[in-house]
Amino acid sequence: MPTPDRTSLIEIVEAGRDLIESGGASRLTMQAVAERVGVRPPSLYKRVRDRDELLALVAQATVDDLGRRLAASDGSLAGLARTYRSFARERPEGFRLMFTVEGAAESLQQVSEPVLLLGREMAGEDVALEAARLIVAWATGFIDMELAGSFRLGGDVDRAFEFGLERLDLALRG
């Protein structure tokens, strides 16, 4: 005698995404997720193996979102970097999770294509990959530090971002 489904994997992942943005990954408890989707905690284990897998799914969904955004940008250095930064500001906790969760690294690959294209265009075939890594490392580090509140010496953080864009443009076309 089957029971009608009272929730779905999509709904569970969406609840997880909301929860982490409300105060970090520690807010994502199986109990809180269950309550949000209207089910008891044990029922979640019909859809996800455990909490770690749910965190990975949340990270994956965030990567997918980011990939769509980047693909829709104009593909320029400034365009990609600003898109990346504004995405991180929208979902700061999701952004962090992408680099934290075990197993999210693979899926980040799908995001790297537009940056790799840009690296080739700017610095040439030979060092396309190295150029892409310079760009991504800078942008990721900048945003991570910005979100963590690590820029403490005053100054204009937006100006520092634009400065980075200008100089990287110089450095890669050199």
Next chain:
Amino acid sequence: MPTPDRTSLIEIVEAGRDLIESGGASRLTMQAVAERVGVRPPSLYKRVRDRDELLALVAQATVDDLGRRLAASDGSLAGLARTYRSFARERPEGFRLMFTVEGAAESLQQVSEPVLLLGREMAGEDVALEAARLIVAWATGFIDMELAGSFRLGGDVDRAFEFGLERLDLALRG
């Protein structure tokens, strides 16, 4: 009737540092720390307010270590960056904690001085801060991604690091 101290804050923080390196911050439980220092969990609360404070102290100790290392380097772009990277490889979990833990951001300030000096030397007074932020953002992002296993497109990661150093040198002296 006083009881002789059976542990100390220093010993507790050191135990915490060991524990996180053995498998991430989740390994740092009050029970595991207590066991390591030879005391029962409730006793820890005589020295630290709660687990979060202990995590902050562990991050702080890591920042102090890093500050000493950077101060002992030659102060060049390559010297600072390589010191930073090798420190992160020695204590990957401590490195991550520096940017994760609430309240570790303030203490990172003490580390920024040598980079700020370098930024001024390379790019001039006017943009010293912006230059320092470009350097730190790149190095931090690169190392973070390296530790997280985010470089998945093959290629030589060491080569990408050296490429970044060369091009940043170009970009900042430009």
Next chain:
DNA sequence: ACCTGAACACCGTTCAAGT
């Protein structure tokens, strides 16, 4: 086939009682 209550192990934290 999904859902639930009950149960278990584990963790952070408090507190009264010991020395």
Next chain:
DNA sequence: ACCTGAACACCGTTCAAGT
């Protein structure tokens, strides 16, 4: 003044029993 056992709240997870 520090230490402890006992206790509580909370969490992840399992499982037998329900529909």
